[in-house]
Amino acid sequence: MREGAKALFPNYGSRYNLAFVKGEGSRLWDENGKQYLDLMSGIAVTNLGHVPKQVADRLKEQIDQIWHTSNLFHIPNQEKLAQLLTDNSCGDAVFFGNSGAEANEAAIKLARRYFNKVLGKPEQYEIISFQQSFHGRTLATLTATGQDKVKEGFAPLPIGFAYAPYNDAEALEQAITPQTCAIMLEMVQGEGGVNRANPEFIKQVVALCEQHGLLLIVDEIQTGVGRTGKLFAYEHYGIEPDIFTLAKGLGSGMPIGAMVGKEKLREAFSAGSHGSTFGGNYLSTAAGVATLETILEGKLSERAAEMGDYIVSELSKQLADNPLVSEVRGLGLLIGIECTQPVADLITTLQEHAVLVISAGPNVIRLAPSLLITKEEVDEGLAVICSVLGKHAQQAQAATAVQ
Structure with missing residues (x-):
């Protein structure tokens, strides 16, 4: 065990035996100087790659000026980032927290309070x-x-939540009751297997919200900030959610979360109704402003769409005859390779070949590279992935033949 590791709770299980000391673009270096190609971006966080100059320069400037006051005072960076978000989305007002969970917590609270206090x-x-x-x-x-x-051992859980099968509008309609206030969904289920919402399903979700007077909440924690080929994934479907949430890619690795809502919801978050000590602080919002400006000015969403199409096309061709692979799917630079067996060992093997990926459920390899990854880096990574999957398929076939 590494020195100091025993002082940590073991909630992350057995971590990979890697520790990185330097990052630049789509590359990481470990303690021994070995270089890796990063195709996971800290789980869709470092959308501009590691230590992007635009963000680093803004942080260096800010860190010499002021770090923290309180949300009792105006914070210019916070106001600028909120304006950038509302100017480039369907939203009208922003609340800042420190993470995706906090952004979604705020969305849940806002939906409940809107029905309770505003609608009565x-x-x-x-x-x-x-x-x-x-x-x-x-x-x-x-x-x-x-x-x-994720719920094991945490009972009793809060009341007020119900569930429906994804992409099943009929089941969703049956789940709506007189107690329902909102429908909450991801346009691409990242952790759930890189599952995309069907356009017709989303159309029906919007219709059900309108029919029953419900709020639509879109969780953009993993899909937002350019990753899917649009600035926000809801844009692919031509809809306007009442609330959407952001985190991961918004701060290029600085901790930040944002909940964005429509004008009609402003009254529900009246003075004292919600807050955060560190939410929207000078440093995180400086990173957020620099990140968002870079993505907008560089049209990196469009670049993500093009590169994502290329990756899916190449993987689909190169893995077409691989019996371990059942499907390649994705949206922009959030891509899943579904396999016929658990992928944990495959991910470890890829690490040994200096390529970093992550799972999305037990049987899916997830790719979430930087929006600035080059075609040469993509080709390098795909060559390793296809080679490793090919060798594992051959080994599996050989083992079956022996039996």
Whole structure:
């Protein structure tokens, strides 16, 4: 065990035996100087690559000026980032927290309080989410998550959540009750297996929200900030959610979360209704402003769309005859390779070949590279992935033949 590791709770299980000391672009270097190609971006966080100059320069400038006051005072960076978000989205008002879980917690609270305090309907407090979804690790957000494994041992869980099968509008309609206030979903279920929402399903979700007077909450924690080929994934579907949430890619690795809502919801978050000591602080919002400006000015969402199409096309061709691979799917630079067996060993083997990827459920290899990854780096990574999957398929066939 590494020195100091015993001082940590073991909630992350057996970590990979790697520790990185330097990052630049799509490359990482470990303690021994070995270089890796990063195709996971800290789980879709470092959208501009590691230590992007635009963000680093803004942070260096800010760190010599001021770090923290309080949300009792105006914070210019916070206001600038909020304006950037509302100017480039369907939202009108922003709340800043420190993480995706906090952003989703704020969304849940806002939906309930809107029905309770603004509409005068306290009996409507239930939120419907979807099986295989992931919304966070707080008690409310893990309860909203449609995966039992994250809830184990935390009973009693908060009331007010129901679940429906993803991409099943008929089942969703049956789940709506007089207690329902909102529907919460991801346009691509990242943790659930890189599952995309069907356009017709989203059309029906919007219709059900309109029919029943419900709020639509879109969790953009993993899909937002350019990753899917649009600045926000909801844009692919031509809709406007009442609330959407951001985190991961918004700060290039600095801790930040944002909940963005429509004008009609402003009254529900009246003075004293919600808050955060560190949410929207000078450093995190400086990183957020630099990140968002870089993505907008460089049209990196469009670049992500083009590069994502290329990756899916190449993987589909190169892995077409591989019996271990059942499907390649994705949206922009959030891509899944579904396998016919658990992928944990494959991921470890890829690490040994200096390529970093992550799982999305037990049988899916997830790729979430930087929006600035080069075609040469992509080709390098795909060559390793296809080679490793090819060798594992041959080994599996040989083992079957021996039996």
